[in-house]
Amino acid sequence: MTTVRFLNGIRSIEGNIVEIATDSSRIITDFGMVGGYTAGSANSLISRHILPDFPDLFSDSAPAKDNQAIVVTHVNFDNINAAIYLKSDIPIYISAEGYKLYRALIENQLIQPICNNFKVLPHDLIVGDLEVKGYPSDCDTMGSQSLLISDGIRNFGISGDVRLNGPNKDLVYKWIRKFKKVNLDLFMLDATAYSFSNKCKLFATDENDLRVQFIDLVKQRRDLIVININPFNVERLAKLCLKMIHYDRKMVLEYEFANVVTKFYPDLKLYVLKESIPDKKTLSKNMKSVQLDEIREYQNKFVLQNSFNNLHLLVNLKAGIYLHSNGFPQISYDQDYQFLREFLFNTKFQYIDFSASGHAGKKDLVFLTDAVNAQKTIPWHSYHPELAIQAMKDLDTELTLPKEKEVIEY
Structure with a gap:
């Protein structure tokens, strides 16, 4: 059995994290804190839903799975700052360009070092029963990527932050075709644009x-x-x-x-x-x-x-x-x-x-979801994901909105 567990991000644009796991293996995607960095003990921050609910990673306890890894869609401090509290030696994989950016920012003291566990994601990462592939994408951070995770039978896609009006939109179309080809069982979509009302002009500029x-x-x-x-x-x-x-x-x-x-x-x-x-x-x-x-x-x-x-x-x-x-x-x-x-x-x-968004607009998200055409789609990374579901209701995909910590079983 393979499970998909949502830790954060169902009704938030901060700290969205999902765990895809089998009996012996797990992949955790992204590793931020809700509300930005907050000081405190790991246990207290977990109880307040600021840190993700992985007590074994923030203590000296034995790991919950024999094979495990964190894979990051893009290197942004808000996307990786939970790693400050890590006590586990779990590896954290980022794209080669993302790793280069992370090192450059640290060397020039523009961000503080977070941990020593970062590695470059290989073309095919095998973590026990699970396989991960990263595909270059486009948002407002260099080295962003979408993720395709497979247990050998089922395929799970994660868009990460994505836009279709950016300078590298051709990369997005490439991974859309990859996702479409494997007939995703589940697609998790960055639906940030559905956080705001139609009258809101935020992020109107590309x-x-x-x-x-x-x-x-x-x-x-x-x-x-x-x-x-x-x-x-x-x-x-x-x-x-x-x-x-x-x-x-x-x-x-x-x-x-x-x-x-x-x-x-x-x-x-x-x-x-x-x-x-x-x-x-x-x-x-x-x-x-x-x-x-x-x-x-x-x-x-x-x-x-x-x-x-x-x-x-x-x-x-x-x-x-x-x-x-x-x-x-x-x-x-x-x-x-x-x-x-x-x-x-x-x-x-x-x-x-003088801003431009790293996220796709509402119409582009409908197009993207339709083009991927997964069996099931979950819009998240949004304050109002139900608005995305309403906008996409006529598409040929099952739309659902799980609750925080809900587990979907395959």
Whole structure:
């Protein structure tokens, strides 16, 4: 018998985790905490449904299964932060590009090390009775992947965060065809778009539109443009830098961000904020430093990438516009976000929400579900998955919404 157990994410966009298991083996997909990182004992966090209900992984107890692994759909801190509490030596597999991103972010101190168990997912991962294949996908984080898990008879598909309007949508169509071909017994779909009402305009902009809007701002504005961008979205940052080659502005990056971009785009010429370069550190041959004084004097010649920890640097610059591009703090983190807004108000910077989603829109999700055509589909990673079920009711797939910790038996 094979079981599918849902730990988190049935009615949430945080910490969605599912366990697929046989008598001797189990695969756990993704490993985040509900509500972001929270301090406390593992037992208390499990009882409060913040950590997933795997007590053997967070203690010195014997493992629940002889063969086990965690497989991550994409490397985002909110997707892996439960691993901070791990006491088990269970391996955590991520894509090769995701592993490269994780290492680059750690080396540049943009995230804290989480654990030492991360490994690159091989082409075919065998975990006892179970087999896992990862297929490159597209969301707002480099190295994202969908997962196909099989017990030799039944096939289970997990979309992970996915969008169909991104720069790598061809990768999504490839795994859709793979999933369709094996006639999935169960498809678990990222239904984030069904978290909001039809009147909500969140995530209306895609990456291409964002770049077009960015160029419009560069052409029209004569004051300083500041952008706070998510370091996990290296592709967005690199492409905005590339756009600047054709215009009379320089994109100036903080030292750590520039190093991460260089890991993936080694030939891209970058400008680095001199004040962000640590003592005794040198720049690579494709980097050139720019001082704050120069930015202050010629503000219409620059776009400055600025992270939340370096907000204080804006005090010494003439006010301009501040583009909040899925950077930290996220809007859901009220205290830090409120501080950001008050700081910008006091320094007279104009705040602009400049985001693009890593998730597919509602119509695209209906298309995706229809194209995969699994025997059973579960929309999750949503505050209101019942809206997805209502929208997809005429499709040729059984739609269901399990309860948290419910077990489906095969």
